[in-house]
Amino acid sequence: RALLSALWAGAAVSCVQAFLPPLPWMLFARVIEGASHLAIVVAAPTLIAQLSAEKDRGLTLTLWGTFFGVAFAVLAFAGRPLALNLGLPALFLAHGAYMALFAMILGARLRALPDEGPQPAFSLPQILRDHGTIYRSPYISAPAAGWLFYTFSFVSILTVLPPYIDPVLRATIMTAMPLMSIAVSMTFGVLLLRALSAVQVVMAGFGLSALCMVWLWWSPGAPLACLALAGAMGLIQGANFAAVPQLNATPATQAQANGAMAQMGNIGNTLGTPVMAFGLIHAGYNTLPVLAGMAFVLGLTLHLVLARLRD
Numbered sequence: 001r002a003l004l005s006a007l008w009a010g011a012a013v014s015c016v017q018a019f020l021p022p023l024p025w026m027l028f029a030r031v032i033e034g035a036s037h038l039a040i041v042v043a044a045p046t047l048i049a050q051l052s053a054e055k056d057r058g059l060t061l062t063l064w065g066t067f068f069g070v071a072f073a074v075l076a077f078a079g080r081p082l083a084l085n086l087g088l089p090a091l092f093l094a095h096g097a098y099m100a101l102f103a104m105i106l107g108a109r110l111r112a113l114p115d116e117g118p119q120p121a122f123s124l125p126q127i128l129r130d131h132g133t134i135y136r137s138p139y140i141s142a143p144a145a146g147w148l149f150y151t152f153s154f155v156s157i158l159t160v161l162p163p164y165i166d167p168v169l170r171a172t173i174m175t176a177m178p179l180m181s182i183a184v185s186m187t188f189g190v191l192l193l194r195a196l197s198a199v200q201v202v203m204a205g206f207g208l209s210a211l212c213m214v215w216l217w218w219s220p221g222a223p224l225a226c227l228a229l230a231g232a233m234g235l236i237q238g239a240n241f242a243a244v245p246q247l248n249a250t251p252a253t254q255a256q257a258n259g260a261m262a263q264m265g266n267i268g269n270t271l272g273t274p275v276m277a278f279g280l281i282h283a284g285y286n287t288l289p290v291l292a293g294m295a296f297v298l299g300l301t302l303h304l305v306l307a308r309l310r311d
């Protein structure tokens with residue numbers, strides 16, 4: 001119900017945004033749409049984990065985890081040309097049509113699932129208690145901890161890195177980076193999940209990403225370093241979602257873990273680009289590899305600490 005309601009709400013709000021209302025109303029609409037996306041980010045991976053066979057769960061959740069890279073790639077290949085040729089309203093309408101289409105498809109397919117039973121009533125004290133339970137647990141909170149530092153880095157790097165890449169290669173590299181992230185996630189990431197735990201793959205991704213930032217510090221804007229960084233981050237994005245059912249056995253705790261990831265993802269996305277841009281303005285290029293490298297090291301360190309607590 002949460003997933004379908006969120007898809008329909010997102011479709012409706014996108015259609016409203018196509019009219020390009022005044023800025024205050026547009027911002028209000030974006031808040032409503034953001035809330036619908038939060039519901040999707042919590043409900044979809046929880047459903048995927050429940051519906052997938054155990055042997056396929058790493059693959060299906062890795063596929064879900066590519067949504068960041070897929071979004072950047074689709075907008076680069078189709079979204080920007082659509083907006084340039086037909087105007088910004090066309091982009092909002094296309095997004096609304098996409099969400100409505102999948103609301104109809106999933107509405108028919110998910111109808112076969114058993115009824116979830118009565119849901120608990122809304123209670124602010126219970127929500128606060130749930131947050132305490134989530135963030136005190138080294139099992140429930142672990143995926144969110146890594147996701148905070150991943151989202152802090154991913155969007156901010158793709159936003160501020162382009163000026164430092166050779167103009168001749170800039171468009172190619174910036175388009176290739178999300179594709180590289182997807183490719184590594186769906187190949188090496190899936191293969192590694194057959195031999196290692198999801199948390200171990202995430203930690204490997206953080207470690208390799210930190211090494212790539214050293215490379216970019218030594219050779220600013222190097223095309224191969226950019227692609228290597230995208231590949232390393234691809235290990236994080238897919239395995240992080242696969243870690244949720246590995247660490248949490250019940251649908252309730254999986255939903256809590258996905259909700260915490262949504263919260264930490266929003267914080268990371270909100271802080272990443274402004275913090276990175278502020279540093280670049282006041283301290284120059286070296287701020288980029290230092291801040292991003294620190295974020296990757298912190299993500300790795302926090303996972304090591306939480307793994308020790310679980311042991």
